[in-house]
Amino acid sequence: MRNTFIKELEKQAETNEDIVVLVGDLGFSVFDNFRKKFPDRFFNMGIAEQNMMSVAAGLALNGKKVFVYSIIPFVTARCIEQIKNDICYPNLNVVIVGVGSGVSYGSAGFSHHAIEDIALMKSLSNMTVLTPSDPYEVRKLVSECCKYVTPTYLRLGKNNETTFNDENQEIIIGKSHYIKEGKDIAIIINGNIIEEAMIARKLLESEQINPAIISVPTLKPLDKLFFNDIFKKYKFIFIIEEHNKTGGLGDSLFALNKENKYENSIEHIAINDSFIKTVGDNKYIRKSLGLDANSIFNKIKKKFEEHDEN
Amino acid sequence: MDLEILENKARKLRRDILKVVASAKSSHVGSMLSIIEILTYLFYEKMEFNRSNYKNKDRDKFILSKGHASLALYSILADKDIIDKSQLETYCKNGGKLIGHLDHSVEGVEISTGSLGHGLPIATGIALANKLDKLNNKTYCLIGDGECNEGSIWESFIFIANNDLKNLVVFIDANKLQGYDFCDKILPENRLINLLKSLDLNFYEIDGHNFSDLQKTFEKISSSDNNKASIILAHTTKGKGVSFMENKLEWHYKSPNVEELKNALEELR
Numbered sequence: 001m002r003n004t005f006i007k008e009l010e011k012q013a014e015t016n017e018d019i020v021v022l023v024g025d026l027g028f029s030v031f032d033n034f035r036k037k038f039p040d041r042f043f044n045m046g047i048a049e050q051n052m053m054s055v056a057a058g059l060a061l062n063g064k065k066v067f068v069y070s071i072i073p074f075v076t077a078r079c080i081e082q083i084k085n086d087i088c089y090p091n092l093n094v095v096i097v098g099v100g101s102g103v104s105y106g107s108a109g110f111s112h113h114a115i116e117d118i119a120l121m122k123s124l125s126n127m128t129v130l131t132p133s134d135p136y137e138v139r140k141l142v143s144e145c146c147k148y149v150t151p152t153y154l155r156l157g158k159n160n161e162t163t164f165n166d167e168n169q170e171i172i173i174g175k176s177h178y179i180k181e182g183k184d185i186a187i188i189i190n191g192n193i194i195e196e197a198m199i200a201r202k203l204l205e206s207e208q209i210n211p212a213i214i215s216v217p218t219l220k221p222l223d224k225l226f227f228n229d230i231f232k233k234y235k236f237i238f239i240i241e242e243h244n245k246t247g248g249l250g251d252s253l254f255a256l257n258k259e260n261k262y263e264n265s266i267e268h269i270a271i272n273d274s275f276i277k278t279v280g281d282n283k284y285i286r287k288s289l290g291l292d293a294n295s296i297f298n299k300i301k302k303k304f305e306e307h308d309e310n
Numbered sequence: 311m312d313l314e315i316l317e318n319k320a321r322k323l324r325r326d327i328l329k330v331v332a333s334a335k336s337s338h339v340g341s342m343l344s345i346i347e348i349l350t351y352l353f354y355e356k357m358e359f360n361r362s363n364y365k366n367k368d369r370d371k372f373i374l375s376k377g378h379a380s381l382a383l384y385s386i387l388a389d390k391d392i393i394d395k396s397q398l399e400t401y402c403k404n405g406g407k408l409i410g411h412l413d414h415s416v417e418g419v420e421i422s423t424g425s426l427g428h429g430l431p432i433a434t435g436i437a438l439a440n441k442l443d444k445l446n447n448k449t450y451c452l453i454g455d456g457e458c459n460e461g462s463i464w465e466s467f468i469f470i471a472n473n474d475l476k477n478l479v480v481f482i483d484a485n486k487l488q489g490y491d492f493c494d495k496i497l498p499e500n501r502l503i504n505l506l507k508s509l510d511l512n513f514y515e516i517d518g519h520n521f522s523d524l525q526k527t528f529e530k531i532s533s534s535d536n537n538k539a540s541i542i543l544a545h546t547t548k549g550k551g552v553s554f555m556e557n558k559l560e561w562h563y564k565s566p567n568v569e570e571l572k573n574a575l576e577e578l579r
């Protein structure tokens with residue numbers, strides 16, 4: 001996702017001279033080329049995220065299109081008031097790009113994990129929250145971002161994610177879509193946890209269970225029309241996200257479901273409001289959290305069998 | 311102070327770190343190698359820190375603010391048998407005991423760090439509490455030169471300068487590099503030094519790889535007759551001790567391969 005992001009941003013910067021990039025002393029081997037190509041529009045702001053965020057606000061006030069980049073906690077939690085007061089309240093043209101969704105930074109530990117960022121960003125008025133699930137969606141969303149002038153949070157994974165979207169899939173801010181159609185069950189995901197959901201789906205297929213997979217590239221504003229339809233069409237809903245249960249995609253969907261008094265059976269597979277002390281890489285920690293393909297497969301299979309018995 | 315013992319210890323710690331980083335394929339080896347003499351001096355010469363007393367209420371405390379250099383401290387904890395030596399090999403590994411950034415779940419670690427700019431204010435609070443309780447123990451804090459970009463560091467210094475925290479010693483590991491640039495490109499070192507001097511605390515500039523320098527500085531600190539905190543700007547080399555790692559940004563991120571590890575250990579025999 002990181003490489004796709006920077007490639008697309010470079011492309012946009014070639015035609016859009018208002019684009020300015022600020023990084024928080026990060027980007028080794030990622031921004032090297034961008035930096036060389038656009039030395040006047042690239043600033044290493046140092047390890048000073050609060051200043052970086054308000055400088056972005058000032059640049060945007062004067063008509064710049066600002067992309068701010070760092071590891072997720074440092075461009076969200078670290079400078080939340082700067083984002084709220086200086087970017088969201090005046091509704092400024094700043095795209096906050098955070099890298100390392102969920103436990104992408106595995107063994108780096110709690111300070112680098114991003115499991116409460118969606119809750120923080122979603123709670124800010126005027127903020128659009130983008131949670132692409134594969135490099136294709138990242139590419140499309142970066143170009144989409146350049147068409148809008150509102151505060152936006154773009155949540156990236158790390159690198160080398162697989163692409164699951166079809167090459168002609170339309171990606172528009174505010175819309176969700178099918179990755180796979182299915183029957184009875186819909187698995188709704190955001191972010192690169194899609195990898196696990198897709199493996200789980202393969203396993204389920206061999207048990208004659210065919211869940212739909214739905215991606216949510218825009219978490220806020222939620223695509224209500226689309227999800228109303230999903231709630232009507234699928235009895236069983238599984239929401240899977242690499243984020244705390246509180247404040248993420250699950251909460252948004254639960255609220256919509258309740259608002260319209262649907263009677264789906266919904267299971268939320270996410271992180272249970274606790275800091276992660278497990279040491280290990282992304283995959284290993286996912287497993288310890290029940291967020292790996294096998295755990296997802298088992299949960300869905302169990303649910304389906306229970307239902308069959310009744 | 312026995313120079314030979316300290317120098318041997320420093321070499322051993324560097325070797326331990328390199329082996330673990332190579333096997334974990336983890337980052338930040340340069341950041342660890344630049345602080346070895348400072349840590350060795352503190353933990354083997356200055357503070358009384360061992361298995362039997364590291365939990366005592368009246369202990370001196372060390373706060374590593376640049377938590378990405380965690381392994382330097384973990385290696386000392388292993389060397390002192392405060393954590394099991396075998397734990398070192400589990401650093402950053404699946405199912406391991408040691409998390410990449412400094413974590414207080416590890417025996418002997420006072421507080422977790424990893425997001426820069428937090429350790430100094432915490433150390434300030436500890437020193438303030440000791441002062442309130444009229445305790446004589448010291449608080450040592452180590453921050454990075456890049457870390458000095460953070461506003462919270464300066465908010466802390468403003469407080470320290472105003473509150474007579476004689477019991478606090480702040481080291482700045484001036485290894486000239488940070489995450490994506492030489493520090494000079496962000497905050498030139500002479501400007502940093504002027505800013506620090508303007509705080510009107512006890513300010514010292516030393517060679518951070520020289521034990522005698524460290525010792526002399528602490529002699530000065532203990533004989534100073536004011537009530538001010540001390541700042542020691544330690545000139546260091548990022549990647550110190552392994553020629554091909556020294557002063558190179560890439561060793562903030564890379565870990566040595568088999569060949570590089572062999573060459574590195576050869577240099578540190």
Ligand SMILES: Cc1ncc(C[n+]2csc(CCOP(=O)(O)OP(=O)(O)O)c2C)c(N)n1
Pocket residue numbers: 024025026047049074078340341342344376378379424425426427453454455456457458483485487488489490548562
């Ligand atoms: C608040 C925050 N921003 C960014 C980072 C990412 N980061 C980790 S180490 C580092 C560079 C640190 O430079 P310095 O303080 O000079 O320490 P050194 O590695 O040189 O020892 C950065 C930017 C972080 N850990 N915390």
Ligand SMILES: [Mg+2]
Pocket residue numbers: 454455456483484485486487488493
């Ligand atoms: Mg440095």
